[in-house]
């Protein structure tokens with residue numbers, strides 16, 4: 001009888017950066033001979049990869065840990081780990097809250113997982129390793145990845161952020177910006193193409209500042225051109241951009257490269273200069289508008305999406321009204337909207353003029369109503385057009401789901417044979433979030 005393989009299960013909370021970190025952990029564990037366990041109850045090692053962007057994210061992580069503890073009681077040999085953002089923020093406090101954890105590691109220690117796991121297996125528990133964000137001496141490790149397979153792949157091109165917006169915890173947990181060298185990015189994109197992926201999204205907290213720390217210096221426009229040459233990849237996206245760092249050269253490059261999709265996600269956060277100043281966003285509404293104008297001039301069909309926060313400390317009714325007017329006139333295709341929630345350790349959390357929850361809720365509701373109307377109006381303008389749709393998956397209620405180049409979700413007829421193909425779809429209906437249509441002249 002053969003020896004049963006050891007198994008791992010990784011639970012990922014948070015953003016696409018965390019998804020990529022989990023893929024790296026999976027790659028490292030696969031390198032040790034571990035296999036993936038679908039069910040955590042079958043795993044020998046479980047890692048909870050945490051997020052800390054909002055207050056609720058912390059509660060979600062600690063709540064999930066509580067559930068996992070029950071598994072550990074049933075299987076004392078199970079190695080239970082917690083990693084990344086919340087660990088980086090809470091440090092040793094994690095072990096005070098969950099002293100039964102076996103393995104705790106931070107954002108900058110992911111590549112050390114094999115050694116740390118070995119220490120845990122050797123019985124030196126709990127194993128705790130959280131390196132400081134400011135250690136620039138250590139080279140950026142190139143990590144393997146195990147991906148579930150699919151149509152759209154995500155590649156980290158820059159880690160950390162230098163901006164220090166007053167509401168954001170990211171620079172404190174993810175550290176300062178460090179770009180991934182173009183050769184490493186290209187190797188990963190080629191690997192994705194080899195696995196059948198058709199679309200790649202270049203990821204980072206601020207991708208527009210890519211390459212300023214490399215020698216020789218590079219920028220995102222250079223990288224887009226390099227990725228564009230990878231055979232097998234048909235679509236390229238990037239996120240997240242920062243209005244301060246989005247250059248005309250980048251906009252012109254996206255417009256010029258056929259594979260670069262005409263969708264720009266450009267978080268504005270607020271439509272009032274005073275609020276932007278208090279957020280430390282480093283641009284004005286006028287500068288933001290000028291960038292939008294440049295995008296629309298270069299790519300008239302581009303979709304533009306954004307992030308908005310309501311109820312930032314000190315935000316008055318008049319300031320919020322200014323944001324509504326801004327949204328009405330800029331006309332975003334979509335917006336991620338959120339009520340401000342204080343993050344411990346950030347400057348804004350210490351501001352004395354916090355906005356009452358009731359006012360935040362009211363403002364969020366008004367903003368969402370306006371944005372949904374605008375999105376529905378913009379999408380209604382696509383009815384009667386034909387859009388190239390990259391089919392990603394079969395729909396749970398039949399048909400297939402895919403995206404336009406402008407990142408709009410489209411539901412259309414068809415079966416699994418269409419997954420991974422770009423097909424022309426005649427748009428017949430539209431809501432705020434999803435377009436509906438029928439394939440036209442799909443080649444066999």
Ligand code: SF4
Pocket residue numbers: 161162163164165168169170171205206242
């Ligand atoms: S630019 Fe984005 S990631 Fe960086 S501090 Fe501001 S909100 Fe956070």
